[in-house]
Amino acid sequence: xTTIRLYNTRTRAKEDFAPIxxxxxxxxxxxxxVYDRAHLGNARPVVVFDTLFxxxxxxxxxxxxxxxxxxxDVDDKINATALQRQQAGAEGTLEELIHERTEETIGWYxxxxxxxxxxxxxxxxxxxxxxxxxxxxxEALIAKGHAYAAEGHVLFRVRSYAEYGAxxxxxxxxxxxxxxxxxxxxKEDPMDFVLWKPSDVHSPGWESPWGRGRPGxxxxxxxxxxxxxxxxxxxxxxxxxxxxxxxxNEIAQSCCAHPGEGFAKVWxxxxxxxxxxxxxxxxxxxxxxxxxxxxQGYPGEVIRFVMLSTHYRKPMDWTAExxxxxxxxxxxxxxxxxxxxxxxxxxxxxxxxxxxxxxxDLNTHLALTYLRALKDQPQKLLDHARFLGFLSDEARSREIxxxxxxxxxxxxxxxxxxxxxxxxxxxLRQEAKLSKNFAKVDALKTALIAAGVExxxxxxxxxxxxxxxxxxxKLEGLE
Ligand SMILES: [Zn+2]
Numbered sequence: 001x002t003t004i005r006l007y008n009t010r011t012r013a014k015e016d017f018a019p020i021x022x023x024x025x026x027x028x029x030x031x032x033x034v035y036d037r038a039h040l041g042n043a044r045p046v047v048v049f050d051t052l053f054x055x056x057x058x059x060x061x062x063x064x065x066x067x068x069x070x071x072x073d074v075d076d077k078i079n080a081t082a083l084q085r086q087q088a089g090a091e092g093t094l095e096e097l098i099h100e101r102t103e104e105t106i107g108w109y110x111x112x113x114x115x116x117x118x119x120x121x122x123x124x125x126x127x128x129x130x131x132x133x134x135x136x137x138x139e140a141l142i143a144k145g146h147a148y149a150a151e152g153h154v155l156f157r158v159r160s161y162a163e164y165g166a167x168x169x170x171x172x173x174x175x176x177x178x179x180x181x182x183x184x185x186x187k188e189d190p191m192d193f194v195l196w197k198p199s200d201v202h203s204p205g206w207e208s209p210w211g212r213g214r215p216g217x218x219x220x221x222x223x224x225x226x227x228x229x230x231x232x233x234x235x236x237x238x239x240x241x242x243x244x245x246x247x248x249n250e251i252a253q254s255c256c257a258h259p260g261e262g263f264a265k266v267w268x269x270x271x272x273x274x275x276x277x278x279x280x281x282x283x284x285x286x287x288x289x290x291x292x293x294x295x296q297g298y299p300g301e302v303i304r305f306v307m308l309s310t311h312y313r314k315p316m317d318w319t320a321e322x323x324x325x326x327x328x329x330x331x332x333x334x335x336x337x338x339x340x341x342x343x344x345x346x347x348x349x350x351x352x353x354x355x356x357x358x359x360x361d362l363n364t365h366l367a368l369t370y371l372r373a374l375k376d377q378p379q380k381l382l383d384h385a386r387f388l389g390f391l392s393d394e395a396r397s398r399e400i401x402x403x404x405x406x407x408x409x410x411x412x413x414x415x416x417x418x419x420x421x422x423x424x425x426x427x428l429r430q431e432a433k434l435s436k437n438f439a440k441v442d443a444l445k446t447a448l449i450a451a452g453v454e455x456x457x458x459x460x461x462x463x464x465x466x467x468x469x470x471x472x473x474k475l476e477g478l479e
Contacts (some may be wrong), residue, residue: 002059002355006235006362007313009243009267010167014361017266019234025056025065026233028225028264030242031124033072034105035081037289038112040303040318041239041273041280047304047389048270048312048362049237050118054387055358058350068123068228070221071109073102074214079203098204102126112290115300116307117389123228127220131206134215134223137257138195146256150186152198152211158191161252167267168244175244193249195219218249225264226254236264240271270312276319288318299398301390302326308364308388329372333391334399335417336375337382338472342391348383364388417472418464421448425455426462444478451475 004017019025029049032042049067056065082097090097110120127134138154141147146160158164164172172191181190194216199205205212225233231254238247247267254263272279275286293303305326310316357366367388374381385391425444432438445455448464451474456463 002352002359004055004059004359006266006268008265009269012169015266017234019060020232020265022060023064025060025235026229027053027056027065027067027235027237028221028229028233029067029069029121029236030221030238030246031069031071032109033075033077034102034109035075035077036105037291038109039280040275040288040290040293043113043116043290043303044273044307044312044316045237045239045270046113046118047116047307049268050389051308051358051364052235052237052268052362053119053121054389055355055362058355058387059359062346066123066229067121068125068225069121070224071102071106071124071126072217072220073098073106074127074204074220075217076203078102083202094202095204108291112294114394115294116290116304117301117392119389125224125228127215127224128204130220130224130227131215133227134219135196135206135208137219137223137226137253138215139209140257141195141253144256146252147195148188149196149210152213153184153186153194154196154210155187155192156195156249156252157188158193158252159189161256163255164252165244165248167248167251170244175248179245193218193245195253218246219253221246221250222253222257225250226258231258231261231263233264235266235268237268237270240269243269268312271315274315274317277317298323299327299330299395301330301392301395304389305330305368309368311365312362330390330395331417331420332375333371333381333385334395335472335475337378337385337391338399338417340379340382342386343379343383345386348387350384350387351380354384354387417475418453418466421453421475421478422462422464425457425464429457429462447475447478 005014006017007014027049029045032038046069049069053065053067078098078101079094082094082101085097085101086092086094092100106126114120138147141156142149142154145157147154147156158172165175168175170178176191183190196208196210196213196215196219198211198213203214205214225236236247236250251263255261274280275288278284278286280287290303294300302323306318306322307316309322309326351370354367354370357363357370360366371381371384371388374384382391421444425441425448428441428444432441448455451472452467452470454465454467456465
């Protein structure tokens with residue numbers, strides 16, 4: 001069996017991965033708060049942990065891996081958006097407007113993450129579906145002396161948990177010094193964090209032993225992972241920005257509610273995302289949602305390729321140049337593998353070299369290098385690319401649509417073999433008009449026609465249409 005080694009944030013070491021139960025390998029990843037479109041940075045953990053999910057499924061069997069990723073659908077930002085809509089005249093109660101907003105956002109999220117080639121997790125729990133387990137966990141924490149109720153709030157008593165801060169390797173006092181902790185008169189200690197808070201009429205709320213209120217953010221992951229994966233499970237993932245306080249708080253809650261169980265064994269954190277070397281921010285004008293990039297003509301697989309070309313523990317710099325390289329590579333792969341049928345996923349056996357690359361703490365950069373070397377083995381390339389979420393059925397059917405349609409030599413839409421040659425032919429023709437030497441144009445045109453391509457040249461540009469006998473293989477080696 002492939003050895004998987006993963007860097008564990010908790011121990012600060014790369015460790016051999018040994019699941020608690022190889023028949024049910026369990027992974028939890030913190031998901032989005034559903035109030036708006038996912039931005040490019042939100043997509044990184046999804047792509048990273050999707051790749052790990054694929055690896056685990058391949059090594060342990062597709063039915064032996066459980067992957068849970070939550071939707072945070074209780075949040076003040078969601079309430080604020082719903083309230084704004086209501087004030088702008090939208091019909092419905094606040095609860096209905098909140099529901100509408102979260103449903104809409106979850107729909108967007110699915111569409112965007114599917115477009116990037118991510119598999120859906122086994123479970124996608126929503127916080128609002130787990131209020132009772134959260135209340136039960138909070139009650140258990142109060143009963144054990146780890147939490148206290150005060151003025152409609154319930155707070156976690158951070159100093160009651162000696163291990164607090166172990167994940168980030170910092171002491172509570174250091175963390176207080178560096179963090180923006182909310183000081184409130186009802187807190188015993190500024191570090192204590194909210195498990196439950198009261199709701200006014202403008203906020204969604206649930207009845208609880210502490211009055212009508214709603215859960216804090218951290219308790220949701222503790223309660224949902226417990227319900228779906230149990231008191232101890234294998235891997236917990238998320239972005240590096242969640243390490244403190246969110247993950248420290250999850251650990252404190254879960255380990256105090258279920259002492260001796262250990263909660264998550266391996267903690268994995270992906271580094272942040274940059275755009276052209278800078279932190280993505282609205283003020284710098286380099287802030288993109290995934291949808292915006294898709295609409296600008298970057299196929300989802302190009303975004304996925306760029307993300308996987310950098311190791312997950314390094315900052316990932318999104319650049320237009322990298323996207324072009326990715327596009328070119330994926331176009332090549334599509335072209336080289338076009339005449340081959342994918343091996344059904346259940347019959348696919350990954351090459352040990354690729355598994356070794358992925359098994360080495362998800363060395364996706366090396367995995368892509370492995371794929372690049374498969375030019376002369378199209379079947380293998382196709383199957384392995386699909387294993388990593390590329391050349392999907394969706395991408396192939398888009399290519400079919402594209403080949404059926406008219407392909408022009410310019411534009412920013414999806415590119416393909418014909419777009420590539422259309423653009424070349426167009427350029428050669430421009431040059432020939434100046435040099436009055438049409439030899440190159442004629443040579444390429446003849447070669448295209450020989451490959452079954454219908455060549456239409458007009459004042460507007462070049463159009464290449466695949467004819468009935470179109471054979472992409474005949475274009476191999478042409479420039
Ligand atoms: Zn979480």
